[in-house]
Amino acid sequence: MRWTDIDQQDCSVAQALSVVGDGWTMLILKEAFMRVRRFEEFLDRTGAPRPILSDRLKALVDSGVLEKRKYSERPDRFEYRLTEKGLDLWPVLISLLRWGDKWMTTDEGPPVEVLHRRCGHTVHPEMACPECGEWLTATDVEAHRRRIPAPR
Amino acid sequence: MRWTDIDQQDCSVAQALSVVGDGWTMLILKEAFMRVRRFEEFLDRTGAPRPILSDRLKALVDSGVLEKRKYSERPDRFEYRLTEKGLDLWPVLISLLRWGDKWMTTDEGPPVEVLHRRCGHTVHPEMACPECGEWLTATDVEAHRRRIPAPR
DNA sequence: CTCTTGCGTTCAGATTTAGAACTTACTAGG
DNA sequence: CCTAGTAAGTTCTAAATCTGAACGCAAGAG
Numbered sequence: 001m002r003w004t005d006i007d008q009q010d011c012s013v014a015q016a017l018s019v020v021g022d023g024w025t026m027l028i029l030k031e032a033f034m035r036v037r038r039f040e041e042f043l044d045r046t047g048a049p050r051p052i053l054s055d056r057l058k059a060l061v062d063s064g065v066l067e068k069r070k071y072s073e074r075p076d077r078f079e080y081r082l083t084e085k086g087l088d089l090w091p092v093l094i095s096l097l098r099w100g101d102k103w104m105t106t107d108e109g110p111p112v113e114v115l116h117r118r119c120g121h122t123v124h125p126e127m128a129c130p131e132c133g134e135w136l137t138a139t140d141v142e143a144h145r146r147r148i149p150a151p152r
Numbered sequence: 153m154r155w156t157d158i159d160q161q162d163c164s165v166a167q168a169l170s171v172v173g174d175g176w177t178m179l180i181l182k183e184a185f186m187r188v189r190r191f192e193e194f195l196d197r198t199g200a201p202r203p204i205l206s207d208r209l210k211a212l213v214d215s216g217v218l219e220k221r222k223y224s225e226r227p228d229r230f231e232y233r234l235t236e237k238g239l240d241l242w243p244v245l246i247s248l249l250r251w252g253d254k255w256m257t258t259d260e261g262p263p264v265e266v267l268h269r270r271c272g273h274t275v276h277p278e279m280a281c282p283e284c285g286e287w288l289t290a291t292d293v294e295a296h297r298r299r300i301p302a303p304r
Numbered sequence: 305c306t307c308t309t310g311c312g313t314t315c316a317g318a319t320t321t322a323g324a325a326c327t328t329a330c331t332a333g334g
Numbered sequence: 335c336c337t338a339g340t341a342a343g344t345t346c347t348a349a350a351t352c353t354g355a356a357c358g359c360a361a362g363a364g
Contacts, residue, residue, distance in 0.1 A: 100164025
């Protein structure tokens with residue numbers, strides 16, 4: 001199977017990965033959450049090669065994660081903003097950040113701090129279930145398929 | 153910058169992505185959380201090409217996310233299990249699942265169900281802050297760098 | 305007129321991927 | 335003994351993708 005056909009799998013994770021499964025894509029989104037909006041700034045911050053950035057931004061716009069908006073005419077200049085769909089990826093990025101903080105840490109402490117807008121204190125978000133209110137980790141749950149996978 | 157040098161960025165997300173930023177890698181981990189442990193089963197479930205699977209498993213073992221364990225001698229047979237470090241990636245996978253469920257859904261409903269082991273009901277995990285107990289989304293928080301990035 | 309900025313595209317060479325075939329080591333069946 | 339099957343890989347080649355540099359274009363600054 002080719003990676004480009006991954007969206008054919010009957011699995012929400014595979015579907016999600018068909019959009020954000022690429023490393024540069026994720027890095028671009030991370031910067032987008034840090035309020036980066038312009039081509040050249042994405043280039044500087046991510047370090048991605050120019051054609052890659054161009055390609056990934058195009059794909060993200062196509063999939064509705066980013067919106068390309070003109071912020072200047074004469075000359076035409078564009079910026080890329082997270083849509084509602086894109087903003088909903090926040091838990092993915094935050095989870096990666098938390099994991100990186102915990103397991104890939106250097107001696108200088110975490111490079112990025114996440115502050116609660118309302119009260120200004122540092123937050124360390126974790127997963128919980130809105131229905132029962134309990135904190136959740138891998139061992140608290142069990143995932144299973146609801147449909148039988150198509151025979152190959 | 154090459155993708156392989158991405159771990160040099162002073163950012164926990166980039167550090168995390170240097171380990172799990174690859175699409176097949178994530179797909180492999182998803183299956184690992186679904187209790188897949190053997191080479192041939194990963195092959196069937198992910199649809200990844202053989203050499204890719206071999207390479208990615210090796211990398212995941214090297215980075216301490218999976219543990220390679222012999223489950224048979226004569227002939228030697230191995231299985232791959234999530235370590236504690238690997239289990240901690242659960243929020244990343246669950247976030248991808250939730251996002252896929254919401255935004256990439258087909259008409260048949262979500263393919264995978266996540267059940268709370270204790271009470272057996274379906275859970276839809278979300279992000280919250282353990283300190284203040286509030287539910288969090290992208291717009292509730294503000295991220296900023298604690299260190300000045302090295303000049304290029 | 306030349307330089308700079310912003311946002312790209314194009315190109316050639318290096319790297320990676322995809323898919324099939326092959327390897328190794330053992331078991332089971334006839 | 336011979337053949338087939340299973341599990342876990344490795345090796346090979348063509349095709350696709352990535353990388354880095356150069357180029358394009360439209361406008362403003364000096």
